[in-house]
Amino acid sequence: MIERAAAADAGEILTLQRAAYVAEAQLYGDPFIPPLVESLEQIRKIIDTAIVLKALDAGRIVGAVRGQLSGTTCRVGRLVVAPDRQGQGLGTALLRALHEQVPEAEAFDLFTGHLSDGNLRLYRRLGYRETSRERMDDHLTLVHLRRTTDRPPPQR
Template structure:
């Protein structure tokens, strides 16, 4: 059974391990082994846990997913939605996203972005009410798709 709860600073290392495992496929998809989620440090993750909303999905004692939210005015900026590769396809990402929507009660909108080739991510976000707002070409191999969920 998967339980969604607030992350604690001591979870930073395990969150980073899941994050790196989850983003390897993205790095391969875009041909870039230096994407920010792969080069972030455990200290940076710990600071995110201490200063924002970070939720984790646990199965027993193991963290199998995480998501971050940070308020900017009344908009929640969603980031680093990650699920361990062996736990993908079981609804963990959707449960984390739904829990973040419920947890950040003062938000009137949720914004996020993903790469244009990340079809699974795009499907998930659309299922949860996100709509494309813009595209940002970062390089020849990467265009970011910005999405928003209005409440």
């Protein structure tokens, strides 16, 4: 089941986020990536100001994603799935649910690291296409991707 997160979910989402991003930190040799140093208060604020969806299984939060509408573009962030539930379609379900939650968005933008092959496969499978690369330092290049909607732009 996927539903909107509430402020009371912030602690569990933070714990899930940290568990999910440990592998990314190891992949890039950086224990200080933003998802691992984000605070509980920052997550509460995001829940209050953005669309944060959570995937539940028997009352446990096993996945989450956030989206922030900026004009007609939804910026997607922090797609996380519990390590013991990865590879079961939860990431796909969360992203599809976010796409449905923001019908006014004409595009969805996100980024991931260049070594994150599983993430890149998932995003491409869901219609995201690479738009640019941004070298952050010697060990990290961010890959920016965009998914556009199939409907025509609104009449002005």
